[in-house]
Amino acid sequence: xxxxxxxCENTFYQYIRYHDEEWxxxxxxxxxxxxxxxxxxxxxxxxxxxxxxxxEGYRKAFANFDVGKIAAFEDAKVQQLxxxxxxxxxxxxIRSTINNAQRxxxxxxxxxSFCNYIWDFVDGKPIxxxxxxxxxxPATTEISDELSKDxxxxxxxxxxxxxxxxxxxxTGLVNDHLTSCFRHEQIxxxx
Numbered sequence: 735x736x737x738x739x740x741x742c743e744n745t746f747y748q749y750i751r752y753h754d755e756e757w758x759x760x761x762x763x764x765x766x767x768x769x770x771x772x773x774x775x776x777x778x779x780x781x782x783x784x785x786x787x788x789x790e791g792y793r794k795a796f797a798n799f800d801v802g803k804i805a806a807f808e809d810a811k812v813q814q815l816x817x818x819x820x821x822x823x824x825x826x827x828i829r830s831t832i833n834n835a836q837r838x839x840x841x842x843x844x845x846x847s848f849c850n851y852i853w854d855f856v857d858g859k860p861i862x863x864x865x866x867x868x869x870x871x872p873a874t875t876e877i878s879d880e881l882s883k884d885x886x887x888x889x890x891x892x893x894x895x896x897x898x899x900x901x902x903x904x905t906g907l908v909n910d911h912l913t914s915c916f917r918h919e920q921i922x923x924x925x
């Protein structure tokens with residue numbers, strides 16, 4: 735059995751699969767970037783396992799993360815989403831998802847793509863960290879502070895530095911797999 739990061743040991747299948755196949759893999763796809771922004775901002779105050787278990791519900795409720803469709807959601811859709819048990823039924827988070835979709839489109843128009851924008855914060859290539867233990871892994875960094883501040887200045891909601899650092903980890907802007915984890919070296923070699 736391969737050695738994994740401590741945070742995903744002894745958990746459920748989706749969590750292990752997420753660690754093994756997605757977490758830390760560089761994302762250059764607009765829809766996936768937006769999906770993780772939605773999921774990470776929905777997580778605020780909750781566990782990632784709660785969000786992973788509701789991921790399919792989010793896909794169905796939020797038009798398979800089609801940013802154009804979500805940006806056009808109106809109040810009736812918000813009310814419908816508030817009664818959907820397959821997502822986190824927090825009105826502020828739901829409304830922030832719609833707002834963030836609108837802001838995401840503005841960044842796409844300004845920078846050609848959201849990926850162009852976000853990858854510029856790490857000079858276009860993943861930062862490969864070499865943490866040996868979980869307590870070495872930061873919750874925020876100067877880059878996540880800067881990115882979060884810029885997104886907030888552009889009108890994004892529910893995207894503090896901790897949320898943004900989690901987004902950077904999830905989408906491979908940083909490789910925070912522990913050095914003892916089998917994925918650390920794989921991601922370094924492939925990306």
